[in-house]
Amino acid sequence: MYLLYLIVFGVIVTALIGLVASWIDRKVTARIQYRVGPPFLQPFRDIVKLLGKETLIPRGSSRVMFMLAPVIGFSAVAMASTILWINSGRVFGNESFQSFLGDILVVIYLLAIPSISIMLGGFASGNPVARVGASREMKLLLSYELPFILVVLVPIIKSGFSLRLEEILKMQAMDGAFALSVSGILALIVFVLVMQAKLAFVPFDMPEAETEIISGPLTDYSGTSLAMFKLMKNMLLFTLPFFMVILFLGGFHLDGIRILYSVLKYVIILLVITVIRNTNPRLRIDQAMKIFWGPVTALAVVAVIFAILGM
Amino acid sequence: MSITLNALLKSPWVFHLSTGSCNNCDIEVLDCLTPRFDIERFGMLLAGSIKHADVLLVTGSCNRKSARRLKELYDQAPKPCVVVAIGECSLSRGLFIHSYNCPVPLDHIIPVNVYIPGCPPKPEAIIAGAVKLIQKVKGS
Numbered sequence: 001m002y003l004l005y006l007i008v009f010g011v012i013v014t015a016l017i018g019l020v021a022s023w024i025d026r027k028v029t030a031r032i033q034y035r036v037g038p039p040f041l042q043p044f045r046d047i048v049k050l051l052g053k054e055t056l057i058p059r060g061s062s063r064v065m066f067m068l069a070p071v072i073g074f075s076a077v078a079m080a081s082t083i084l085w086i087n088s089g090r091v092f093g094n095e096s097f098q099s100f101l102g103d104i105l106v107v108i109y110l111l112a113i114p115s116i117s118i119m120l121g122g123f124a125s126g127n128p129v130a131r132v133g134a135s136r137e138m139k140l141l142l143s144y145e146l147p148f149i150l151v152v153l154v155p156i157i158k159s160g161f162s163l164r165l166e167e168i169l170k171m172q173a174m175d176g177a178f179a180l181s182v183s184g185i186l187a188l189i190v191f192v193l194v195m196q197a198k199l200a201f202v203p204f205d206m207p208e209a210e211t212e213i214i215s216g217p218l219t220d221y222s223g224t225s226l227a228m229f230k231l232m233k234n235m236l237l238f239t240l241p242f243f244m245v246i247l248f249l250g251g252f253h254l255d256g257i258r259i260l261y262s263v264l265k266y267v268i269i270l271l272v273i274t275v276i277r278n279t280n281p282r283l284r285i286d287q288a289m290k291i292f293w294g295p296v297t298a299l300a301v302v303a304v305i306f307a308i309l310g311m
Numbered sequence: 312m313s314i315t316l317n318a319l320l321k322s323p324w325v326f327h328l329s330t331g332s333c334n335n336c337d338i339e340v341l342d343c344l345t346p347r348f349d350i351e352r353f354g355m356l357l358a359g360s361i362k363h364a365d366v367l368l369v370t371g372s373c374n375r376k377s378a379r380r381l382k383e384l385y386d387q388a389p390k391p392c393v394v395v396a397i398g399e400c401s402l403s404r405g406l407f408i409h410s411y412n413c414p415v416p417l418d419h420i421i422p423v424n425v426y427i428p429g430c431p432p433k434p435e436a437i438i439a440g441a442v443k444l445i446q447k448v449k450g451s
Contacts (some may be wrong), residue, residue: 026351035349042354045318049365052315054389056362214359222362222389 010082055223073117122217133216326364332371
């Protein structure tokens with residue numbers, strides 16, 4: 001049964017929603033720049049095309065790691081989204097999953113693995129540009145992980161020190177979403193910034209800065225492995241907002257008319273990400289580190305203190 | 312027509328290489344990405360790395376230094392890959408036909424699928440060339 005959930009919800013549904021989300025992202029970007037933008041099926045076509053192309057392994061690379069890195073990242077995202085789907089519990093009114101299956105800590109670890117897999121792939125490919133990108137990715141991971149964990153503490157404290165997503169959702173169903181309180185709003189702002197960095201979108205896209213380092217760690221990837229990395233990023237574009245909705249905005253409800261409300265929540269988050277991405281310049285890696293360890297961490301600490309005080 | 316070929320024709324990612332051009336053709340290529348022409352409508356994206364690309368756009372007169380690198384780049388491209396020659400220089404060496412530095416035209420170095428003449432060609436001409444290329448691949 002869990003395997004079914006992994007295949008159906010973790011991989012297929014998440015990938016489909018992720019691809020549609022990446023179309024929304026590209027279309028909104030195009031409209032902001034007064035262009036027409038790609039047709040609806042474009043992300044699907046890109047993935048199918050890449051699956052049909054030749055996969056090259058560069059000479060001088062670490063072969064096993066090079067081919068394994070996309071698989072590691074892809075499976076980590078699939079696992080994380082499966083845990084989120086199962087724990088949000090009300091998927092089609094299915095209440096049969098009362099047994100324990102992973103909590104917030106597992107999701108935090110699984111969401112760090114995609115960045116690590118990009119680093120592994122970049123270093124394994126042996127390309128100097130990919131190495132620069134991978135080292136930037138590493139610094140970015142170090143800088144955003146601290147405020148990320150601090151900010152995840154806020155819903156944990158507010159739900160009476162429970163690490164289980166189920167409890168957090170039940171608490172929000174009773175008292176209203178956590179984002180309606182002062183600490184919740186502060187935590188939400190920090191989470192949006194961290195999400196931008198985790199997705200490697202524009203203010204924090206120095207790992208793949210295509211104007212300076214060709215496309216960062218993915219430079220030497222082609223064909224199937226590139227398709228896997230692209231799919232992983234698109235799935236992350238769904239999984240991270242999903243995690244945020246569960247933590248702060250009361251989760252997705254898939255029954256009756258409330259499905260529209262869930263879609264609205266997700267699309268608004270996606271639009272916020274896209275607008276931030278299109279209206280900001282790229283930061284240098286040291287500036288990003290200063291921002292994350294300075295103001296953003298301070299904001300996260302303030303949010304945690306407010307949460308302890310019960311605000 | 313198979314699904315992968317259809318997908319390939321609907322999302323050709325383009326890698327742009329200048330083999331010693333005067334930059335006019337390159338500017339016209341970049342014009343295709345601007346709001347007025349917007350080739351992302353057809354799924355075309357400018358790829359930064361040749362390993363991601365399906366189309367190799369070549370501008371310039373292929374001088375002695377860049378010819379070797381051009382050949383290497385063509386070998387690195389994942390197949391299927393098509394080559395598009397843009398501008399008079401890459402078609403027939405243009406102004407530099409008698410130059411000591413441009414020994415052979417582009418199609419003596421790598422196979423070329425589409426020639427787009429002009430000095431420089433207009434963005435409309437480049438898009439028309441891309442459409443003809445797609446029809447040619449579809450027909451074969």
